[in-house]
Amino acid sequence: MHIPDGLLPNAIMIGTNVAAVGVTAFALARIDKNEQRTLVPKASLLTAAFFIISALRIPMPPPLNSVHLLLVALMGATLGWLTFPALIVGLMLQALVFGHGGLSTLGANTLMLGIPALGVHFLFQWARSRQLSGRPLGVLSFVGGFLGVVIAVLLFYGTVIGTLPAEINVELERQATGLLALSHLPIALIEGIFMVLIVAYLHRVQPALLNLHPKQVK
Amino acid sequence: MSGSHLHEQGIDTYAHLKSPLHQWEMRLKIASLLLLILAFALVETVWLLPIMFAITLGIYALSGLPFAFLRSRLTVPGYFILALVIFLPFVAGTTEMATVGPLTIREEGLLQAGLIIGRFFCIFTTAIVLFSTNTFLNAIRALRGLKFPDIMADMVLLTYRYLFEINTLFSTIRTAARLRGFQGNLFAPNTIKTVTSLAGHLLVRSYEQSQQVYTAMVLRGYGTDGAKVYHQKPTTADYLKTALTLITAITLFVLSQVLT
Numbered sequence: 306m307h308i309p310d311g312l313l314p315n316a317i318m319i320g321t322n323v324a325a326v327g328v329t330a331f332a333l334a335r336i337d338k339n340e341q342r343t344l345v346p347k348a349s350l351l352t353a354a355f356f357i358i359s360a361l362r363i364p365m366p367p368p369l370n371s372v373h374l375l376l377v378a379l380m381g382a383t384l385g386w387l388t389f390p391a392l393i394v395g396l397m398l399q400a401l402v403f404g405h406g407g408l409s410t411l412g413a414n415t416l417m418l419g420i421p422a423l424g425v426h427f428l429f430q431w432a433r434s435r436q437l438s439g440r441p442l443g444v445l446s447f448v449g450g451f452l453g454v455v456i457a458v459l460l461f462y463g464t465v466i467g468t469l470p471a472e473i474n475v476e477l478e479r480q481a482t483g484l485l486a487l488s489h490l491p492i493a494l495i496e497g498i499f500m501v502l503i504v505a506y507l508h509r510v511q512p513a514l515l516n517l518h519p520k521q522v523k
Numbered sequence: 524m525s526g527s528h529l530h531e532q533g534i535d536t537y538a539h540l541k542s543p544l545h546q547w548e549m550r551l552k553i554a555s556l557l558l559l560i561l562a563f564a565l566v567e568t569v570w571l572l573p574i575m576f577a578i579t580l581g582i583y584a585l586s587g588l589p590f591a592f593l594r595s596r597l598t599v600p601g602y603f604i605l606a607l608v609i610f611l612p613f614v615a616g617t618t619e620m621a622t623v624g625p626l627t628i629r630e631e632g633l634l635q636a637g638l639i640i641g642r643f644f645c646i647f648t649t650a651i652v653l654f655s656t657n658t659f660l661n662a663i664r665a666l667r668g669l670k671f672p673d674i675m676a677d678m679v680l681l682t683y684r685y686l687f688e689i690n691t692l693f694s695t696i697r698t699a700a701r702l703r704g705f706q707g708n709l710f711a712p713n714t715i716k717t718v719t720s721l722a723g724h725l726l727v728r729s730y731e732q733s734q735q736v737y738t739a740m741v742l743r744g745y746g747t748d749g750a751k752v753y754h755q756k757p758t759t760a761d762y763l764k765t766a767l768t769l770i771t772a773i774t775l776f777v778l779s780q781v782l783t
Contacts, residue, residue: 309604310650311643315565333674341674343737349681350733351726353689358722361693374722383726394678398686401654404600407643408557408650409564465607469615469635498715499722506723514730 306375306461307396307414310407317468322412328419329393332386348384352391355380356399375492378446378453378500381422382429383507383514388422389415413464421456425449429515438508443501450500454493458486535658542587544656547764548757549665555768556653562772563645568782569634571775572641578771579645586652596651597644604643611636659683665755681736689729696721 313321336344359376380388392415400406406414428449432442462485507514538545544552563575583593616631654662660680667676705717757765 309600309607309643310646311564311639311641312604312607315567318564333672345674345677346681346733346737346740347730349678350685350689350729350736352678352682353685354725354729356686357690357693358725361718361722390675390678394675394682397679398683401650402683402686404596404647407600407646409560409646469611495715499719502716502719503723506719507726510723511727511730514726
């Protein structure tokens with residue numbers, strides 16, 4: 306689910322790239338210079354792992370046949386503000402190595418996945434401040450996973466359909482966006498369940514992964 | 524990361540040819556071709572497409588990269604963009620051109636679809652030339668030379684370095700799971716749990732490995748500036764290629780503004 310090169314009009318292409326660079330610079334500025342070096346290997350290896358896992362296809366009945374996880378919520382929960390640099394790096398490599406997405410749409414794709422991920426990061430920060438665990442943490446994880454996909458899908462189809470020629474019927478646009486977003490509900494549900502289980506797993510096996518940032522971000 | 528994996532993906536496969544594009548100093552090549560890509564992306568009129576195709580195919584031919592390589596790279600993203608714009612000629616615009624059964628083809632939609640596909644082809648092909656006519660490592664060094672933030676350059680290198688290694692590890696874990704009877708059927712009990720365990724195991728392994736990687740990097744002098752110096756010096760020929768590309772990009776941009 307990446308926006309390819311050539312699809313976006315000038316203003317949106319330039320605006321999203323500038324915005325993505327701005328948010329990334331802001332994200333990097335929030336992390337201490339000394340801590341950046343410590344975080345680089347962690348963020349890089351996790352980015353690589355996220356992109357490998359997101360390529361895993363889960364079989365589904367027709368017409369979907371198979372789906373793959375977006376993992377935006379998990380990226381937000383584990384990487385926090387580092388999600389933006391991680392997404393730029395990951396999406397750039399995907400465009401260059403695998404041909405998915407594009408260089409001119411790097412900003413749009415980063416924002417599309419980064420905005421919901423950042424939302425989940427704030428959700429988890431709130432959970433940490435309340436020291437949530439057990440069922441409340443599970444509910445929060447489900448909400449994060451579910452909404453992460455819904456928001457990313459809405460941003461994707463909203464951008465793709467919304468930036469197509471003005472001659473397209475507005476009502477038709479709205480209906481198409483709604484229908485396409487609805488067709489992704491099963492994926493959002495699966496991602497929500499996955500998020501509940503993976504948060505429980507990491508909480509048990511390696512809690513530091515979910516607790517990476519409160520001490521490291523100013 | 525094994526070399527065979529890199530060759531499968533193809534990014535460094537043709538990095539050692541001796542074409543004018545391969546011999547172009549990397550910093551100047553990145554700056555020039557990225558500007559050309561921007562000029563392609565800013566074109567808003569379909570009438571410039573023939574010129575764009577001529578420029579793109581000229582650059583690709585000069586690069587000495589095989590056309591079979593371009594075709595193999597274009598297949599998947601090409602189908603994807605086609606699926607996104609294929610409906611445009613039928614729903615966008617008011618000028619009717621032809622009727623096919625219950626569908627009416629409209630001029631504005633057809634031109635818009637052509638423009639999107641044309642821009643995609645030119646940007647995609649130029650990006651392939653940019654990053655396939657040098658080793659990926661040299662490209663990252665050159666990006667540092669262009670003041671790309673160090674932390675981002677380090678992340679690109681490390682992610683690239685471990686992408687294929689983690690993929691191999693993940694394949695091993697999946698094979699082990701399949702040997703234990705895991706079939707990946709969504710409706711089978713425990714499928715989502717097994718997928719979660721696989722993903723969790725991979726994340727934990729990657730996280731633990733990153734701590735070892737960091738220690739090893741520090742022991743090898745990570746953080747010192749020695750490894751980051753970019754040595755290549757541009758020649759007169761490099762400046763000429765750069766000037767030619769910049770003139771082309773600016774001309775294309777001006778033409779696009781005039782014609783739009």
